[in-house]
Amino acid sequence: MIIFLLILSVIAFAATFVFAKKSWQTGLSIVCGCIFVGSIVLMTLNFTNHFGMKKVTEIATVELDSSSDIQGVDILLYQPLGEEEKVYVYQATTNKDATTTEAEHTVNHIEQGSDKATLDITTSYWDYKDSFYQLLFGITKGDGELIEITNDFHLPDSWEVVSVDQIKALQTVAKEHEAELETEAGQYIQEKMKASQPMDEAQQKKAIQQWTAEFQAQKMHEMLAEVKDK
CATH class of the missing domain: 1.20.5 (Single alpha-helices involved in coiled-coils or other helix-helix interfaces)
Structure with missing residues (x-):
C-alpha cells in the first residue's frame, strides 16, 4: 500500500x-x-x-543421534569455515537425513554434561506488528526476514565433537589397525570372563556384547584423542 x-x-x-x-x-x-x-x-x-515490525522468537528442541556410524562412540560433526566459524552436521532422531546448521546469522554453542543429546534451536525474525502495518508495508515483503539463529547443543560427556577431516582420519586409522583391534578385543573379553562370576549362556552372550561395546568405546576415544592432537 x-x-x-x-x-x-x-x-x-x-x-x-x-x-x-x-x-x-x-x-x-x-x-x-x-x-x-x-x-x-x-x-x-x-x-x-524495521518500523511497523516486531521481533518474533521461536524455539524448537530436537533429540540427537550420533552424526557418524562409527561403532563405540557418539559424535557431533562440524566443518570449519575459515579460522573460527563452523557449521555443524547433526542427526535428529526423527529425521533419516543429516542436517547442517546455517552459515550466516547463526551462533552455535556446545555444552557437555547433559543426560541426553539434544539441540535447542532459537530462531528470531521480523514480522508485522498488526494487520495495519502488514497492509501498509506488505508489498515490500519484509516479514520473515531472519535476524539470528542460535543453536544450543547439549551433549553427554561421552560424546565427541569432531571435524569432518578428523573423522576421515579416524576411519583410516581404525582400518589400518583392524586386525590388531580384533586381537585386543578378544584378549579384553577373555580377561573379563576370567574375572567374572559363572554365567549361563544367555548371560554370557549379553556380557560379551557389553564388554565388546566397552572395548570399542575405549579404543575409539583413544584414537580420536590421537587424531585431534595431530
Whole structure:
C-alpha cells in the first residue's frame, strides 16, 4: 500500500501543482507533496529500522543421534569455515537425513554434561506488528526476514565433537589397525570372563556384547584423542 500511496501522491502532486489556478488546488498539491515525503520517510524507516515490525522468537528442541556410524562412540560433526566459524552436521532422531546448521546469522554453542543429546534451536525474525502495518508495508515483503539463529547443543560427556577431516582420519586409522583391534578385543573379553562370576549362556552372550561395546568405546576415544592432537 505504501508504494501505491507514493505513486499516487506523485501523480496527484504533479497534476495539481502544474494546473493549479485556485488556492484549494495549491493546498491540495501541498498535501500530496506531504504524503509523498511521508511515504518516503516511512519506507526508509521500514527498511532501515524495521518500523511497523516486531521481533518474533521461536524455539524448537530436537533429540540427537550420533552424526557418524562409527561403532563405540557418539559424535557431533562440524566443518570449519575459515579460522573460527563452523557449521555443524547433526542427526535428529526423527529425521533419516543429516542436517547442517546455517552459515550466516547463526551462533552455535556446545555444552557437555547433559543426560541426553539434544539441540535447542532459537530462531528470531521480523514480522508485522498488526494487520495495519502488514497492509501498509506488505508489498515490500519484509516479514520473515531472519535476524539470528542460535543453536544450543547439549551433549553427554561421552560424546565427541569432531571435524569432518578428523573423522576421515579416524576411519583410516581404525582400518589400518583392524586386525590388531580384533586381537585386543578378544584378549579384553577373555580377561573379563576370567574375572567374572559363572554365567549361563544367555548371560554370557549379553556380557560379551557389553564388554565388546566397552572395548570399542575405549579404543575409539583413544584414537580420536590421537587424531585431534595431530
